[in-house]
Amino acid sequence: MTGEAVLEAIDVVKELGSGAGKITALKGVSLALMPGELTLLMGPSGSGKTTLLSILGCIMTPTSGMIRVTGHDTEGLPAEKLAAIRREHIGFIFQSYNLFPTLSALENVRIALDVRGDKGFKAAARAEECLREVGLGHRLKNHPANLSGGEQQRVAVARAIATSPSVILADEPTAALDTENGQQVMALLSRIAKEQNRSVLVVTHDPRTLPFADRTVYIEDGQIVRETRRPEGLDAPEITDLSKRRKAHG
Amino acid sequence: MILTLAFRNLFHDRIRLVVTLVGILFSIVLVAVQLGLYLGSSRMITANIDHTQADLWITTFGAKSFEDGGMLLKPGERHQALATPGVDKVVPLVVSFAEWRKPSGGSTRVVVVGTDPEDEGLVPWALKHGTWAEVKSPDGVAIDKSYFRDLDVTGIGDTAQVAAGRIRVKALTEGVRSFTQSPYVYTTLARARHLLAQKSDATSFYLVKLKPGADIEHVRADLKSRLESAEVLTQKEFRDRSLRTWLFKTGAGVALIGGALLGLLVGTVIVAQTLYSSTKDHLNEFATLRALGSSSGYIHKVILGQAGLSAVIGYALGMIIALGVVFASRDTPLPLVMTPWLAVVLFAVTVFMCAISAMSAIMKVTKIDPAMVFNR
Structure with a gap:
């Protein structure tokens, strides 16, 4: 299993703060993310979900333990090398979408390509392709302020997949969305995991996301306490584009 | 995309853009007037010497x-x-x-x-x-x-x-x-x-x-x-001596150069302040860029792009006003001079001023923690 994992945390410990205020946010966490799988990371507030996500995403470095991205150890790498790993292998989706308000949907996706040096017509075409893939082909020129929350999150998904990363890390992607839009985003992420054979990790405490998970990892007090898998043969629910469904119903 | 983002960031907050441009414009006009006066004064001082056809000047000691x-x-x-x-x-x-x-x-x-x-x-x-x-x-x-x-x-x-x-x-x-x-x-x-x-x-x-x-x-x-009992000077030596006498020994030139430096300083401070506050406002976006894997150089280029665009726009507006002042001064006893060389120098000074101004913003963004994207 280790050989196949695209992203691995091995016995990761993370201490935050210093002196009397020092806390151990992660206490020896090991987790392997496999391609083609949507994994949910669930747990109560303060359990270490976001810290683990930051470490898996090479945004934070562990106090001890190891992170392997596509088999490569990241220990001791400088910030610029870690940034290079992020832009090559990892896509991010954030709770608040983190779109650039001054850029259009298309430009928001293009910028993820631009930071890795993909420029010009090909990059624009790729960004458009990704937006079409998430059902936003008709909203290319719209700025975030003119998009609904669900649409903004789908732009963020398009941005995350634009660079064809091995793994997508999503931080509470449905937290700011209503049920319909939340379901749509989860269905989209599930489809991306399956059809594009990517590994998707979703940090959430939203139980409505459970039906989309291939695997659910529970974390409490900085430790993984339980892991469940979807029974074989049971597929994630299929959610059609709700906007289309609404139209169909008149 | 770097320039697009820089442009959009710059034009996103119109009031701040106006403040930035006024700062640059004020600086450019002040520097142009001071250096224009300096050049105009220099020309007046040396005009007679420049219109002689002498190889050497014999003067009293x-x-x-x-x-x-x-x-x-x-x-x-x-x-x-x-x-x-x-x-x-x-x-x-x-x-x-x-x-x-x-x-x-x-x-x-x-x-x-x-x-x-x-x-x-x-x-x-x-x-x-x-x-x-x-x-x-x-x-x-x-x-x-x-x-x-x-x-x-x-x-x-x-x-x-x-x-x-x-x-x-x-x-x-x-x-x-x-x-x-x-x-x-x-x-x-x-x-x-x-x-x-x-x-x-x-x-x-x-x-x-x-x-x-x-x-x-x-x-x-x-x-x-x-x-x-006489001195023998080349045309250039006599020219330089005349300039030194009137511009520096009288303090007039020092005042003009001092004024230009002051203009530069004020412009730098205003542009630095507005760029810094703009960067602070867009800190989450820069953190997002960092999280997406951008190099710090990429982010620096966005900030420098903002500074560069400010410089170009501010310079263009400043030069229009400066040329107006030069035109208005043409019949006064102390006309300002604007030469292509001075225009190029002013552009270089503007770009330099804006680049220096970007330093505080760059230092701020260098310390950015991409993990802040998860805390919003």
């Missing part, structure tokens, strides 16, 4: 400027100079302050310049009305149009008393102004000596023209050894 020659050179020195190998011509030039008595009463100081252009010494330039031949006619002088009010005359044909003699305005120049604010009065060598009540061979300067192929340094050394 310590002559500080064109207006400070005195009348102490003797004809013997001219003969000694003429006898120096390599010397082709030695042309006398008279320059002295004198009293101009206004026709309706009162007086003002002028600088009488006596020259015989046919000897290839100082050739009066910018003669727009009348000719030098008319100046050579009895009592003839040439003055600049811009000094009519100061000299209490209205045009050609007016008369006045200058020092010991009577003059009549026979020709007019345009744009020949005096840094000392004492107008130049051009006349023949003989008439200048007469007006100044000097001997018929009294001279302020000798302008030395060398024979073709003569080595200037060699001739100068030779002249120095022969003329014990």
Whole structure:
């Protein structure tokens, strides 16, 4: 299993703060993310979900333990090398979408390509392709302020997949969305995991996301306490584009 | 995308953009005015020297400027100079302050310049009305149009008393102004000596023209050894000395350069402040970029792009105003000068100022923690 994992945390410990205020946010966490799988990371507030996500995403470095991205150890790498790993292998989706308000949907996706040096017509075409893939082909020129929350999150998904990363890390992607839009985003992420054979990790405490998970990892007090898998043969629910469904119903 | 993002960030907050541009504009106009005045002053100070055809100047010891020659050179020195190998011509030039008595009463100081252009010494330039031949006619002088009010005359044909003699305005120049604010009065060598009540061979300067192929340094050394009571300067040396005297020993140039530096400082502070606050406002976006894997260089380029765009827009607007000021000053006693070289320097200064201003923003963004994207 280790050989196949695209992203691995091995016995990761993370201490935050210093002196009397020092806390151990992660206490020896090991987790392997496999391609083609949507994994949910669930747990109560303060359990270490976001810290683990930051470490898996090479945004934070562990106090001890190891992170392997596509088999490569990241220990001791400088910030610029870690940034290079992020832009090559990892896509991010954030709770608040983190779109650039001054850029259009298309430009928001293009910028993820631009930071890795993909420029010009090909990059624009790729960004458009990704937006079409998430059902936003008709909203290319719209700025975030003119998009609904669900649409903004789908732009963020398009941005995350634009660079064809091995793994997508999503931080509470449905937290700011209503049920319909939340379901749509989860269905989209599930489809991306399956059809594009990517590994998707979703940090959430939203139980409505459970039906989309291939695997659910529970974390409490900085430790993984339980892991469940979807029974074989049971597929994630299929959610059609709700906007289309609404139209169909008149 | 770097420039797109820089442009959008810049134009996102219009009020801040206006403040930034006003800062740059203010700075550019101030620097342009100060340096324009400096250049204008420099041109005024050296205009007469630049219009001579001399290779070397023989001056009295310590002559500080064109207006400070005195009348102490003797004809013997001219003969000694003429006898120096390599010397082709030695042309006398008279320059002295004198009293101009206004026709309706009162007086003002002028600088009488006596020259015989046919000897290839100082050739009066910018003669727009009348000719030098008319100046050579009895009592003839040439003055600049811009000094009519100061000299209490209205045009050609007016008369006045200058020092010991009577003059009549026979020709007019345009744009020949005096840094000392004492107008130049051009006349023949003989008439200048007469007006100044000097001997018929009294001279302020000798302008030395060398024979073709003569080595200037060699001739100068030779002249120095022969003329014990005079100085021998190259045209450039005398020019530089005049500039030093009027611009730096009087403090005028220091004030102008100081003003320009102050403008630069104020502009830098304003631009730095607005860029810093813009960066702070967009910190989450920069953190997102960092989380997406952008290099720090990419983010620095966005900030520098903002600074560069501010510089280009601010420079363009500043130059429009500066050129307006230059145009408005053209008929004043101290006209501003704008040259292509100064325009290029101003652009370089603007870009430099904005780049320096971006440093605080870059330092802020360098310390950015991409993990903040999870805390929003």
